[in-house]
Amino acid sequence: MIFQRLIWAALAAALLVGSVQSGVQQWQAVPIIQAAEVFEGQKAEAPAAPAAAMPHAHAEGVAPAHEHGTAEEWAPADGAERIFWTWTANVLHAFSMALLVFAVMGVCLWRGTAAPSLPLGLLVAAAGWLSFHFWPSLGLHAEIPGMDAARLGSRQGWWVLAAGSAALACASLASLRSPLRWAAAVAWLALPFVVGAPHITADPLAGFSGPAQVQLRELGAQFIWATTWVSLSFWASMGLVCGASFQRWLRPAMAATFERSRPRASAARAVNP
Numbered sequence: 001m002i003f004q005r006l007i008w009a010a011l012a013a014a015l016l017v018g019s020v021q022s023g024v025q026q027w028q029a030v031p032i033i034q035a036a037e038v039f040e041g042q043k044a045e046a047p048a049a050p051a052a053a054m055p056h057a058h059a060e061g062v063a064p065a066h067e068h069g070t071a072e073e074w075a076p077a078d079g080a081e082r083i084f085w086t087w088t089a090n091v092l093h094a095f096s097m098a099l100l101v102f103a104v105m106g107v108c109l110w111r112g113t114a115a116p117s118l119p120l121g122l123l124v125a126a127a128g129w130l131s132f133h134f135w136p137s138l139g140l141h142a143e144i145p146g147m148d149a150a151r152l153g154s155r156q157g158w159w160v161l162a163a164g165s166a167a168l169a170c171a172s173l174a175s176l177r178s179p180l181r182w183a184a185a186v187a188w189l190a191l192p193f194v195v196g197a198p199h200i201t202a203d204p205l206a207g208f209s210g211p212a213q214v215q216l217r218e219l220g221a222q223f224i225w226a227t228t229w230v231s232l233s234f235w236a237s238m239g240l241v242c243g244a245s246f247q248r249w250l251r252p253a254m255a256a257t258f259e260r261s262r263p264r265a266s267a268a269r270a271v272n273p
């Protein structure tokens with residue numbers, strides 16, 4: 001029963017939040033991406049490296065220009081097809097994040113929190129924004145099309161480290177009662193920056209002409225702010241929608257289930273002290 005409610009509540013939240021995110025993306029981020037894509041064809045191709053030099057390039061952490069082979073990858077056509085698949089991806093992403101938010105709110109309820117669902121949802125969403133966007137973006141900024149970057153695997157590994165460290169910092173503040181929880185949170189937050197985010201030593205826009213680099217740098221700065229607004233709108237709407245959905249559909253059933261389980265747990269401890 002609870003599982004069905006959880007899935008339907010997460011799906012309803014995903015449809016609403018994913019649609020909001022798609023609208024904000026079309027307004028804030030998509031025009032910048034399309035403007036940057038105009039310059040992609042102007043990028044000078046890097047000379048092919050000799051076979052003996054390829055291991056050195058990998059050792060430096062630089063992603064080869066043609067890492068995915070010669071086969072042309074499928075991409076949605078501009079217009080309605082691209083908008084539809086972007087919306088689909090946003091809804092799927094929102095569905096997974098709604099499940100995560102509901103799970104954290106359920107744990108808080110199980111631990112005996114008396115906070116109303118809406119403030120609790122906004123607090124969990126704020127932790128999600130910190131963990132999945134803000135903290136990783138301090139080391140790896142959002143990139144516009146055409147920019148060179150470190151190898152994808154290195155960037156993904158560091159992003160997971162930064163997101164996981166921020167999540168553990170939030171969990172330390174929420175679950176620990178010792179004054180040392182603040183020191184633990186600071187240590188977790190500092191860990192990814194002690195390791196260091198992967199970056200290339202060369203100019204990421206080195207393949208473009210001077211005027212194109214100037215325009216692309218402006219677009220890159222705008223894109224960082226645009227992705228920040230997109231992420232803020234996503235997590236703010238996620239907190240509002242999940243808080244309301246949790247109060248309406250999930251909290252009563254979860255609270256009743258937890259109440260029924262507590263007497264059995266108390267009885268078990270009495271029998272086996």
